[in-house]
Amino acid sequence: MIRQPIICVMGHVDHGKTQLLDAIRSSSIAAREAGGITQHIGASEVPIDTIRQICGPVLEQTKSKLVIPGLLFIDTPGHAAFTNLRRIGGSAADMAILVVDIAQGFAPQTVEAIEILKEYKTPFVVAANKVDLITGWHDTGSKSIRASLEQQSDYVKEDLQNRIYGLIGKMSELGFTSERYDAVRDFQKEVAIIPISAKTGEGLAELLMLVSGLSQRFMEDRLDIEVKGPGKGSILEKKEVKGLGTTIDVILYEGSLRVNDMVAFATPGGVATAKIKALLKPKPLHEIRESSSKFFSVASVDAASGVKISGTGLEDALPGSPVIQTTDLDYMGKINAELGSVFSTDRTGIVLKADSIGSIEALSRLLGADKVRISKKGLGNVTKRDVLDAFAMRAMDPKSSMVISFNVSTEKDAFETASASAITIIEGNIIYKLLDDYKEITLNMERSAKAELEKELVFPGELEVLRNSCFRVSHPAIFGVTVLSGRIKPGYTVMDETGAVIGKIKGIQNDKTAIEAALKGDSVAVSMEGITFGRQVKEGQRLYTRVRDGDERALASSEGLLSEEEKALLTRIIGLKRASKGGGDL
Secondary structure, three states: OEOOOEEEEEEOOOOOHHHHHHHHHOOOHHHHOHHHOOOOOEEEEEEHHHHHHHHOHHHHHHOOOOOOOEEEEEEOOOOHHHHHOEEOOEEOOOEEEEEEEOOOOOOHHHHHHHHHHHHHOOOEEEEEEOHHHOOOOOOOOOOOHHHHHOOOOHHHHHHHHHHHHHHHHHHHHOOOOEEEHHHOOOOOOOEEEEEOOOOOOOOHHHHHHHHHHHHHHHOHHHHEOOOOOEOEEEEEEEEEEOOOEEEEEEEEEEOEEEOOOEEEEEEOOEEEEEEEEEEEEEOOOOEOOOOHHHEEEEOEEEOOEEEEEEEEOOOOOOOOOEEEEOOOOOHHHHHHHHHHHHOOOOOOOEEEEEOOHHHHHHHHHHHHHOOOOEEEEEEOOEOHHHHHHHHHOOOOOHHHOEEEEEOOOEOHHHHHHHHHHOOEEEEEOOHHHHHHHHHHHHHHHHHHHHHHHHHHOOOOEEEEEEEEEEEEOOOOEEEEEEEEEEEEOOOOEEEOOOOOEEEEEEEEEEOOEEOOOEEOOOEEEEEEOOOOEOOOEOOOOEEEEOOOHHHHHHHHHOOOOOOHHHHHHHHHHHHHHHHOOOOOOO
16 A cells, blocks of 8 residues: 655745645645744645646646655744654655745755755755746746746746756755756756746646656655554654643654554653544645644544644653554664664763754754764753753863754753853754854864964974075074974074074064064064074074974874974974984973
């Protein structure tokens, strides 16, 4: 028995995700929502008859045959539904539609969605929405973008194609090969971009045909499942409903569930179970966020379905947790294994707090890809304990001494403790933006640490005494030099080619102006006390900075402080020091 594919609709706020589903359902959910923005996670089942009706002639022209029973759409404000839509060990989404405003292009949550899709290896198509806003666009009343384009002016066609090229370029920057849907040669290697208007309905035929056909063709093994076995699903959201108490919105991706069945799920304290009191399904072409009048009670549900479950003991259920019928004898082991992999930590690293298991997993994957270690993971608000745990990391790894907080609040005493102990809390509700903030903060920390080291350490330097450039023979001797490699600073001890100490640089001048350092290629005047020019220092002589023993180790162990040329110079200076019979560090 073939189940309907699970399709996740993703994209940036106001790019038209819910309006797209409205066009398919001929409903008006987007218009009723506050500010027109999706407020909750939703699920909508679209029967195959509706899909055939919308696709109409396009199906006939391509001679496509659809055997799936329909499509189950998951509507999401950002990452949440996708990351919470979790199969054991991965995502339960079979495909995704990434909605992009063709005028605005890629926005922050667009990039976030692509990074998550890439991480979970989920196939997707791009719906380039709002073509009706292109200057000169004529609403043809057709559901087919191909038929609509035949009636547009050449200027409009050219404008549309230029915008599509812009999306193709951005997709390439993010690591994907893409083309307009009618130019794709291999749908397994190229991402299809379908121009659409969720407002007029143009392009819906090609979009639904592609999503239905691709999910049917490429996911046949995943769609052909046993729908009568133990139910397995994923909690999208937990909420209080008047008259029902605590309910969980679940996507059932395998098997079936019945009233009075026992189901298991994850809680902050481990694994818990609850007895199903009621199964509530949204009416056809309505979705799970609607009012209770749009629901009807059912005795059982089969995969793949969106269903609201009412029962006792659901108060601590975690969004993103798998839901497994307890007739699956290994339900405890499967859920514990899932929790163990999501909440595994490193010995050192940042503290991570988030709103759901799915968010923890998504952040862990993306942070791990950048080799960021995590010492503690947790759900809920940032507490004083979290800040203290981050503070404990300071001695071991200063870059790890911070808290990353996704879509949760920071408690007052935690904020005060962070301020007092100079612990950074990075807060946000866009995953990739959090990662960018973390990278920027750590880069600034590295720059500050590097600047401090540069103040304290003696760096390798090689200089040549210029001919005919002695300004004073002694008290102090002042003469010209060219820095051949590395750098020199006032206070650096200088030695000759034998490793014998000559003296210390008192000052450096360039065009009679004192400077703090001279780098490779600079020709400057240096002053040195305790020497006489012509005796200890001669024209054309090569001199070297004498790097202190402790500085040698610090320079060798710190990445990014020395270039390859400076590393080679340091090795030469160490050799000169060892060969010298003269004194030690000054």
